[in-house]
Amino acid sequence: xxxxxxxxxxxxxxxxxxxxxxxxxxxxxxxxxxxxxxxxxxxxxxxxxxxxxxxxxxxxxxxxxxxxxxxxxxxxxxxxxxxxxxxxxxxxxxxxxxxxxxxxxxxxxxxxxxxxxxxxxxxxxxxxxxxxxxxxxxxxxxxxxxxxxxxxxxxxxxxxxxxxxxxxxxxxxxxxxxxxxxxxxxxxxxxxxxxxxxxxxxxxxxxxxxxxxxxxxxxxxxxxxxxxxxxxxxxxxxxxxxxxxxxxxxxxxxxxxxxxxxxxxxxxxxxxxxx
Amino acid sequence: xxxxxxxxxxxxxxxxxxxxxxxxxxxxxxxxxxxxxxxxxxxxxxxxxxxxxxxxxxxxxxxxxxxxxxxxxxxxxxxxxxxxxxxxxxxxxxxxxxxxxxxxxxxxxxxxxxxxxxxxxxxxxxxxxxxxxxxxxxxxxxxxxxxxxxxxxxxxxxxxxxxxxxxxxxxxxxxxxxxxxxxxxxxxxxxxxxxxxxxxxxxxxxxxxxxxxxxxxxxxxxxxxxxxxxxxxxxxxxxxxxxxxxxxxxxxxxxxxxxxxxxxxxxxxxxxxxx
Numbered sequence: 216x217x218x219x220x221x222x223x224x225x226x227x228x229x230x231x232x233x234x235x236x237x238x239x240x241x242x243x244x245x246x247x248x249x250x251x252x253x254x255x256x257x258x259x260x261x262x263x264x265x266x267x268x269x270x271x272x273x274x275x276x277x278x279x280x281x282x283x284x285x286x287x288x289x290x291x292x293x294x295x296x297x298x299x300x301x302x303x304x305x306x307x308x309x310x311x312x313x314x315x316x317x318x319x320x321x322x323x324x325x326x327x328x329x330x331x332x333x334x335x336x337x338x339x340x341x342x343x344x345x346x347x348x349x350x351x352x353x354x355x356x357x358x359x360x361x362x363x364x365x366x367x368x369x370x371x372x373x374x375x376x377x378x379x380x381x382x383x384x385x386x387x388x389x390x391x392x393x394x395x396x397x398x399x400x401x402x403x404x405x406x407x408x409x410x411x412x413x414x415x416x417x418x419x420x421x422x423x424x425x426x427x428x429x430x431x432x433x434x435x436x437x438x439x440x441x442x443x444x445x446x447x448x449x450x451x452x453x454x455x456x457x458x459x460x461x462x463x464x465x466x467x468x469x470x471x472x473x474x475x476x477x478x479x480x481x482x483x484x485x486x487x488x489x490x
Numbered sequence: 491x492x493x494x495x496x497x498x499x500x501x502x503x504x505x506x507x508x509x510x511x512x513x514x515x516x517x518x519x520x521x522x523x524x525x526x527x528x529x530x531x532x533x534x535x536x537x538x539x540x541x542x543x544x545x546x547x548x549x550x551x552x553x554x555x556x557x558x559x560x561x562x563x564x565x566x567x568x569x570x571x572x573x574x575x576x577x578x579x580x581x582x583x584x585x586x587x588x589x590x591x592x593x594x595x596x597x598x599x600x601x602x603x604x605x606x607x608x609x610x611x612x613x614x615x616x617x618x619x620x621x622x623x624x625x626x627x628x629x630x631x632x633x634x635x636x637x638x639x640x641x642x643x644x645x646x647x648x649x650x651x652x653x654x655x656x657x658x659x660x661x662x663x664x665x666x667x668x669x670x671x672x673x674x675x676x677x678x679x680x681x682x683x684x685x686x687x688x689x690x691x692x693x694x695x696x697x698x699x700x701x702x703x704x705x706x707x708x709x710x711x712x713x714x715x716x717x718x719x720x721x722x723x724x725x726x727x728x729x730x731x732x733x734x735x736x737x738x739x740x741x742x743x744x745x746x747x748x749x750x751x752x753x754x755x756x757x758x759x760x761x762x763x764x765x
Contacts, residue, residue: 275549294578302577303569306651306659310600314657320602325585327595327644363642367635369602376581382589384581 218256219365219404220246220479223393225412226263228472229304238411239308241475243315246370257365257404260319261373261393262308268292268299288348288386296386297323301374309372320369324351324377325384330392331355332377332385351377351385353392356399390452394459401463408464409479410452411472416485417453421446427470427483432490433457456487465489493531494640494679495521495754498668500687501538503747504579513686514583516750518590521645532640532679535594536648536668537583543567543574563623563661571661572598576649584647595644599626599652600659605667606630607652607660626652626660628667631674665727669734676738683739684754685727686747691760692728696721702745702758707765708732731762740764 222242228234246258272279272295280287288296305321312319324330332351337344364371373396375389390410397408416427419439431439436453439445445453449469456467470477470484477483497517503509521533547554547570555562563571580596587594599605607626612619639646648671650664665685672683691702694714706714711728714720720728724744731742745752745759752758 271550274551275546297581298573298577300577301581302573302575306572306576306598306600309598310653310659311657313600313603313653313655318602319600320597321600322595322597323581323584325581325588325594325596327593328588360642367638378585378588380588382586384585 216403216405218407219400220256220258220407220409221261221393221397221400222258222409222411222475223261223389224263224472225389225410226265227413228411229262230265230267234413234473235308236311238472238475239311240315242370243312243317245476245479247316248318257370259361259365259371259373259396260308261375261389261396262300262304263389264296264300264375265304267303268296271295271299282345282347285347287346288350290349293349293384293386297376297384301376305372305374312370312372317370318368319372320364321372321374323374323384324387324392327357327360328378328380329357329360329371329373330377330387330395331357331380332387333379334383334385349383349385351379351387353377353387353395356396358400358403361396361400362403390455394455397459397464398462401465406464408456408459408467409475410456410467410469411475411478414471415474415483416470417449418446419444428485430486430488432488434490436487453487460487460489491678491680493682494675495531495533495682495684496536496668496672496675497533497684497686497750498536498664499538499747500664500685501540502688503686504537504540505542509688509748510583511586513747513750514586515590517645518587518592520751520754522591523593532645534636534640534646534648534671535583536650536664536671537575537579538664539571539575539650540579542578543571546570546574557620557622560622562621563625565624568624568659568661572651572659576651580647580649587645587647592645593643594647595639596647596649598649598659599662599667602632602635603653603655604632604635604646604648605652605662605670606632606655607662608654609658609660624658624660626654626662628652628662628670631671633675633678636671636675637678665730669730672734672739673737676740681739683731683734683742684750685731685742685744686750686753689746690749690758691745692724693721694719703760705761705763707763709765711762728762735762735764
C-alpha cells in the first residue's frame with residue numbers, strides 16, 4: 216500500500232512565524248513537487264488554532280466563557296474561530312506551502328463534506344448539563360473526496376472547523392480530526408499519524424530533555440502509566456495514539472514540528488507502535 | 491460542449507442573510523445532487539466581500555486608508571479580509587450549500603494555486619504613485635485544477651483572495667476573478683458568466699424598474715453609451731462583460747441574485763451577447 220502521512224501541527228507552532236516556516240519548508244521539501252526521498256508518499260496536514268482567536272476576541276470585546284477550564288464556543292466565538300482558523304491561519308499556511316512547491320489546498324470539514332459532525336450533547340455521561348456551545352463531535356470522514364484530492368497531487372490542509380450538514384459550522388479539536396481522518400483513511404493507505412508540536416517527544420523524566428522514549432508499545436505504556444511515569448498532559452495524546460493504532464493506523468509519531476524530517480526518518484520523537 | 495455557469499454574487503447579497511439564503515437555495519436546486527433541469531450543467535461560484543470586513547476593522551480599531559475613494563489594503567486590512575472573505579463568508583456559504591445538497595468546496599486563489607496574481611504596480615499609466623497596498627492583479631488561472639474539481643462533482647466556491655506564489659496573499663476584486671476564470675476556462679466549456687447582485691439588470695431609465703434591457707449586443711451598447719443612457723456604475727460591469735465575450739465566454743447575464751433561476755432561463759435580467 217502507498218504511504219500516507221497525516222500530520223497534525225499544534226497551536227504553539229502555528230503562533231510562531233519562525234517555527235511555522237521551518238516546519239512548512241520541510242513539508243515542502245518532503246511532499247513538494249520536487250520530492251524524491253519518500254517515493255511520492257502523500258500527506259494531509261491538520262493545523263490547530265493557536266492563540267490568535269483569543270487575542271481577536273479580546274480586541275473585539277467578546278468575552279470568553281469557560282466551564283471547568285474549557286472554553287465555550289458561543290456564536291460570537293464560533294464566528295471568530297471560523298475566521299481565524301479556516302481563514303487567516305489556513306490560507307497563510309497554504310500560501311507558504313505553495314511557495315515551497317507543495318500543492319497545498321486548504322479546507323475545513325464543511326468543504327466537500329470532508330468532516331461531518333454533530334453539536335456535542337450538552338448532557339455528560341452522569342447527566343450533568345455542560346453546554347459547550349458550537350462544538351462538534353465527528354460522525355464521518357469523506358475518504359472518497361480526500362483520496363480524490365490526494366490522487367490529483369494535492370496536499371489537503373485542514374482547519375479544525377466541521378459542519379453538521381444542516382448549515383451549521385462547528386468548532387472541533389484538531390487532534391481528534393487528525394485521528395478520525397487517519398483511522399478512516401487507513402483502509403486505503405499505509406497511514407502514519409504524526410502529532411507535531413513544540414515538545415520533542417514523550418519524556419521518561421519531564422525535567423530531562425534527553426529522556427525521550429524512542430518507542431512505546433501498548434504493554435510498555437501500561438507499565439509506565441501504572442507507575443505514573445507519563446506526564447499528565449501527554450496522556451490524552453497517547454490514548455488517542457493507541458486508539459488510532461487499534462483502528463488501522465500503522466504507527467503514530469509524537470515530536471517537535473521543527474524536526475519533521477527526523478521524525479519521519481525515525482531519528483527523533485517517540486514512535487507508538489502496535490504490540 | 492458541456493455548459494459551465496460562473497456565478498458572481500455581490501457583496502450586498504452576501505451581507506443580507508435572507509437574500510443570501512434564497513440565492514444559495516436556488517444554486518442548490520439547480521446545481522445540487524438532485525438537479526435534473528439543467529442536464530448536469532456545472533457551476534463555479536465567486537463571492538464578493540460585503541461590509542463585514544469594514545465593520546470588523548472598525549471594531550478592532552484598524553483605520554481604513556483611502557486614495558481617491560479606493561480602500562488601501564494595508565497589512566492589517568489584508569489580515570481582516572483574509573479572515574472575513576476566505577474564512578467566515580466562504581465557509582458559511584459552503585455549509586449552507588451543503589445543506590441544500592450542493593457539493594460545495596470553498597477556496598481562495600492560493601488553494602491549489604487556483605488564481606496566481608502579482609501585487610499591483612504602485613505607479614499608474616501616467617507615472618503617478620498610488621500604492622494600493624496588498625492588492626493583486628491576476629496573472630493566471632489554474633484551469634486544470636478547476637476542471638478536475640468540477641469533474642469530481644464539486645462546486646468550487648471562490649473567495650476574492652489570491653496569492654503571488656511567494657507566500658504573499660493578495661486582495662483581488664471578485665468581479666475580476668469571475669471574469670478571469672470565465673475567460674480562461676471557456677476553452678473547455680460553453681461558459682456563461684452571471685453577475686448577480688441586488689439590482690434587477692441594466693435599466694434604460696434608472697428611475698424605472700420596468701425598463702430592464704433584455705438583451706445588449708455590442709453595437710447597441712455603443713449606441714446607448716454614446717447617448718449616455720447607461721448608468722455610470724454599470725459601465726465597468728458591461729465593459730467587463732464585453733471583454734469576457736471577446737475572449738470566449740458565450741454570454742454574460744446581469745441581474746438579481748434572488749432571481750437566479752429566471753436569470754438562467756432568460757426570463758429576467760440583462761443578457762449580453764456577441765454581435
